[in-house]
Amino acid sequence: MAAQRGQRNGVGVTPPAPTAAEITTPIPRVTEVPAARERARAIPEAAVARLAVYLRVLSGMQEHGSGTVSSEELAAAAGVNSAKLRKDLSYIGSYGTRGVGYEVAVLIEEIERILGLTxxxxVAVVGIGNLGHALANYGGFPGRGFPVTALFDVDPDLVGVPVGGLPVGHIDDIARVCAEREVSIGVIATPPPAAQAVCDRLVSAGVQCILNFAPVVLQVPDHVEVRKVDLAVELQVLSFHVARRADNAAVLAEANGRAANGRAVDGMVVS
Amino acid sequence: MAAQRGQRNGVGVTPPAPTAAEITTPIPRVTEVPAARERARAIPEAAVARLAVYLRVLSGMQEHGSGTVSSEELAAAAGVNSAKLRKDLSYIGSYGTRGVGYEVAVLIEEIERILGLTxxxxVAVVGIGNLGHALANYGGFPGRGFPVTALFDVDPDLVGVPVGGLPVGHIDDIARVCAEREVSIGVIATPPPAAQAVCDRLVSAGVQCILNFAPVVLQVPDHVEVRKVDLAVELQVLSFHVARRADNAAVLAEANGRAANGRAVDGMVVS
DNA sequence: GCCTGTGAACGGCTTCACAGCG
DNA sequence: CGCTGTGAAGCCGTTCACAGGC
Known part of the structure; x- marks a missing residue:
């Protein structure tokens, strides 16, 4: 995946072009917790994403009645190695028992706390086309905790039509409706040309987190967090691997032909 | 986001536990191109994903009639800094002109070549629910080059029904149909419990690249490439940022209260 | 003079390996 | 003795800064 993250906006880094705010505000204000005082906020983004995966795996285990897991078991189920898993869990605290493992219920609770799932x-979905429909119908969104409370589109024929039990609103009402319903996450599922404008509207409406499905690089202020899901990119990355595989196969055929008599490098089934 | 990648299976690295193949195969076969001989295969995965983004931006520029871009312009449009962009492009060769920039048409061609888009x-889509419908209707998939040639589901009511102009096939025919239509990418859009089984079937059908939308960690052989798109994870990562923001805001309110008289750290609008 | 291409420095994530504790 | 928790090492991607060409 692939997350869209802006420049790291580290304190003291000179930005490419100073923003109006920086020029016109003579008295700076503390806007980032000083490194010394940060309360374990040092969880790498990659680890955060994995914590979400662990959480899902743990939920499954809890349903199956497991009370305890070792790092080895959990790691296997989550598709990572156990050292990484333990490191990830250590970022959120020490909730395991040496010699035993982790209590499933405890881990679930702590991960939910860290991820802010309490x-x-x-969630507001903008753009009720094929994808928007699918998203709206997900119904409450994965694992609960993310209720879809607003839908928007420009198409007058859609406005008022209920999708997934919720009537579609007109895009011009974004600001008002988002404020009323305290939307904290905006999902953009519009055609590419509309995405930036929709994004701008969401941002002015006070939405600070955006999940973008449109194949467009969104420009947003520093305080807004954007993650993108880009189908074209995913497919093209896979395409790259297909191509690489094909190339390697060609080279390997040749290599194996040449070095047919002796041992070569190392073995691994390639089909 | 976030890609699912197995252990790096580097040549010469002792795996945690030797696989059956390694134990029972006395004569190893070359299955990975030796480091010395690798033909610029050293493109970081992250760079590959960005190349796909550059490609899209470049296509837009070409339509708007631009013949040339500087790294600065292209970087701004793609949302990265220019150093990274130049580094990324350097992985695929030297196609720029010093003092001038890059020719749009040339870059497009070279990136397409590297990504295997020639x-x-x-593509086969498995699981024709809400999401599967949306994917099938994308019609030819982004930017051409990824024609959807097969749809599958278990539901007998769906089999035979045309979706996006293509009749849905039964899941039991995956192997035959994928072979016939030379499917190289399988998209899994099934409910979670079915995902692993579908994946196994795709793999036995010879599909080596999988795009997984099901919230499940797929277990696949080493030679299969999986990328996953995980809505729950994306939302939970955003949730984490919401929570972090809230925490910081609290701490900052306190900090600004205390240090109200002197300058503090550095300025940046936080809303 | 300007912009590309890239070695080198840097920083952050991953892996290792073992101390620490139940 | 087993498994967690973690400093330290290693590795990889990003950023810097400037040499190299046009």
């Missing part, structure tokens, strides 16, 4: 996050 | 990649 509070509900109201 | 050949078509036939």
């Amino acid at each position: 509070r509900k996050h109201s | 050949r078509k990649h036939s």
